[in-house]
Amino acid sequence: xxxxxxxxxxxxxxxxxxxxxxxxxxxxxxxxxxxxxxxxxxxxxxxxxxxxxxxxxxxxxxxxxxxxxxxxxxxxxxxxxxxxxxxxxxxxxxxxxxxxxxxxxxxxxxxxxxxxxxxxxxxxxxxxxxxxxxxxxxxxxxxxxxxxxxxxxxxxxxxxxxxxxxxxxxxxxxxxxxxxxxxxxxxxxxxxxxxxxxxxxxxxxxxxxxxxxxxxxxxxxxxxxxxxxxxxxxxxxxxxxxxxxxxxxxxxxxxxxxxxxxxxxxxxxxxxxxxxxxxxxxxxxxxxxxxxxxxxxxxxxxxxxxxxxxxxxxxxxxxxxxxxxxxxxxxxxxxxxxxxxxxxxxxxxxxxxxxxxxxxxxxxxxxxxxxxxxxxxxxxxxxxxxxxxxxxxxxxxxxxxxxxxxxxxxxxxxxxxxxxxxxxxxxxxxxxxxxxxxxxxxxxx
Ligand code: SF4
Numbered sequence: 001x002x003x004x005x006x007x008x009x010x011x012x013x014x015x016x017x018x019x020x021x022x023x024x025x026x027x028x029x030x031x032x033x034x035x036x037x038x039x040x041x042x043x044x045x046x047x048x049x050x051x052x053x054x055x056x057x058x059x060x061x062x063x064x065x066x067x068x069x070x071x072x073x074x075x076x077x078x079x080x081x082x083x084x085x086x087x088x089x090x091x092x093x094x095x096x097x098x099x100x101x102x103x104x105x106x107x108x109x110x111x112x113x114x115x116x117x118x119x120x121x122x123x124x125x126x127x128x129x130x131x132x133x134x135x136x137x138x139x140x141x142x143x144x145x146x147x148x149x150x151x152x153x154x155x156x157x158x159x160x161x162x163x164x165x166x167x168x169x170x171x172x173x174x175x176x177x178x179x180x181x182x183x184x185x186x187x188x189x190x191x192x193x194x195x196x197x198x199x200x201x202x203x204x205x206x207x208x209x210x211x212x213x214x215x216x217x218x219x220x221x222x223x224x225x226x227x228x229x230x231x232x233x234x235x236x237x238x239x240x241x242x243x244x245x246x247x248x249x250x251x252x253x254x255x256x257x258x259x260x261x262x263x264x265x266x267x268x269x270x271x272x273x274x275x276x277x278x279x280x281x282x283x284x285x286x287x288x289x290x291x292x293x294x295x296x297x298x299x300x301x302x303x304x305x306x307x308x309x310x311x312x313x314x315x316x317x318x319x320x321x322x323x324x325x326x327x328x329x330x331x332x333x334x335x336x337x338x339x340x341x342x343x344x345x346x347x348x349x350x351x352x353x354x355x356x357x358x359x360x361x362x363x364x365x366x367x368x369x370x371x372x373x374x375x376x377x378x379x380x381x382x383x384x385x386x387x388x389x390x391x392x393x394x395x396x397x398x399x400x401x402x403x404x405x406x407x408x409x410x411x412x413x414x415x416x417x418x419x420x421x422x423x424x425x426x427x428x429x430x431x432x433x434x435x436x437x438x439x440x441x442x443x444x445x
Contacts, residue, residue, distance in 0.1 A: 006033055006035075008034045008035070008046070009047070010022050013048075016155060017157060018050075018051060021157070022047075024146040026147035029117065043078065045081070046078065049084045050084040051084065052086040053171070054343065055342075055344065056341070065101065066098070068100065072100045084107060084110075087106050087107075090104075102120055103116050103117075103132070104132045106133065109134065151393075152422055153200040155204050156186060157204045157205065158180065161177050161178045162206035163177055164207060166269075167278065169346060170343050178206075178213070183217055186227070187227070191231075194232035199235065200235040202236075202237040203236070208239065210245045221252070222253075224238065224257065233259055235259055242267075243267070243281075243291055244282040251294055251295055254299050255299050263305070266291065266295075266304060266305075269307060271285055271323035271327065272319035272320075275315055302408065303333040303408035305409070307335070308323070308336070309339075311355040313355065328374070331377075331378060332371065333408070334375050335371045337367055340355070376435045387410075387412060387440070388406065388427060389404035391403075391421065401415060402416045406438070411438070413437055414426075
């Protein structure tokens with residue numbers, strides 16, 4: 001099985017969790033002699049790891065699935081698998097719609113990839129068989145170490161699934177209930193990443209704050225503290241934090257940690273209590289304000305970023321103005337802004353009061369103008385300060401400019417100097433704060 005090198009082409013869509021899962025799938029495939037390629041024409045296996053958070057993501061995936069039919073015609077030995085959220089949701093309907101798909105693996109079955117591919121390869125000579133492996137609530141895949149991309153930052157999933165059922169979100173239906181990995185498995189993986197030269201890890205989950213509620217071996221604050229002690233790791237990050245589960249213990253762990261970065265990504269989604277209730281977010285703006293006060297009191301200088309949804313069903317002009325006021329009050333360092341789009345299969349898609357598209361776009365535009373202004377003002381406060389930056393590599397547009405991040409997660413650009421290496425920490429003086437980046441110069445020594 002392993003004597004012949006085969007090539008796999010990954011097509012990965014969606015969130016950071018999907019990219020982290022693709023690395024783990026690649027790790028499994030390496031064990032049976034696969035290398036990855038960028039060229040689909042050369043591939044022996046094409047693996048599409050899908051997202052279905054938005055209806056448009058699904059339409060795009062179907063378009064891509066259609067394109068792969070030609071490759072299968074030209075190279076009948078080519079294997080084609082669809083995995084992840086859309087595979088979970090559509091299951092064997094995918095094969096009915098596109099019979100050139102060889103296998104479908106749901107979100108809880110990614111650990112079966114190696115077995116399924118081996119099975120199909122051994123049957124290639126005979127009749128083509130379809131495999132569909134989708135379970136309602138998957139077990140935890142401890143499928144070996146990932147084949148990591150990059151050289152500095154490693155993503156480490158700590159839990160899978162979500163119990164929260166926000167009314168706009170399909171994730172709990174396709175990723176199942178929360179399942180936490182065991183702390184020793186996570187730590188082993190972080191140690192392995194450190195031994196391979198990675199300097200930063202990001203602990204990943206749909207809601208990391210509820211880590212360990214199932215197995216009770218450690219809570220998230222304890223896990224963070226353990227990760228902080230792994231030799232060689234200089235930075236520990238985490239995402240995403242649900243505000244309803246953010247604990248004082250977690251804030252204290254960030255304050256006390258040596259390598260735990262002072263950055264909280266705390267999605268508020270909206271600034272109106274009526275909309276938060278309709279979203280089933282399970283906190284009020286007042287409770288959220290208390291969290292922000294605690295973070296700023298206990299971890300001075302921490303950055304705060306968020307996600308916002310504009311145009312949720314029932315959002316009135318007054319709700320929207322309340323959201324703008326909330327942003328003026330909280331003053332986030334940055335916000336990821338989204339237009340609400342109905343996702344079939346979620347309760348919000350059936351709510352009355354869907355907001356017309358032009359109104360949504362107009363509100364989003366106003367929101368972005370305001371947030372960009374706030375982000376710029378937040379960054380301007382850093383003018384003249386010296387920031388510790390982890391060097392990530394060269395800028396995409398200019399190889400003489402280097403890029404890295406502050407502990408607070410802000411992107412910094414500066415002219416490359418002799419002797420600087422990726423993965424090192426550098427002291428950069430901020431000379432030109434902008435809306436999305438900080439430009440600076442390296443301090444001697
Ligand atoms: S917390 Fe809400 S938005 Fe996040 S994955 Fe779970 S249901 Fe979706």
